[in-house]
Amino acid sequence: MHSFTWFLILYTGSVLLAVSGLWFFYEKRDRKQFDARRKRRVFHCVRCGNLYSLRKRDASDGQECPKCGYKNYELSF
Numbered sequence: 001m002h003s004f005t006w007f008l009i010l011y012t013g014s015v016l017l018a019v020s021g022l023w024f025f026y027e028k029r030d031r032k033q034f035d036a037r038r039k040r041r042v043f044h045c046v047r048c049g050n051l052y053s054l055r056k057r058d059a060s061d062g063q064e065c066p067k068c069g070y071k072n073y074e075l076s077f
């Protein structure tokens with residue numbers, strides 16, 4: 001009876017550890033994906049109307065449109 005109680009405690013503990021480990025893993029992964037999406041810079045070409053985005057950190061000096069080459073500035077929301 002005593003060993004069964006220990007087994008139950010260890011079993012429950014390991015299951016809890018596994019679940020919390022998975023939870024942390026997915027939480028971290030989701031946050032990373034969200035950050036990557038949020039860091040994208042969105043541009044709208046005023047000449048041809050093309051909408052494009054970049055994963056660049058600093059784009060304050062503008063970015064050329066991939067369709068027509070016109071230099072556009074970042075959209076701000």
Ligand SMILES: [Zn+2]
Nearest residue numbers: 045048065068
């Ligand atoms: Zn363009």
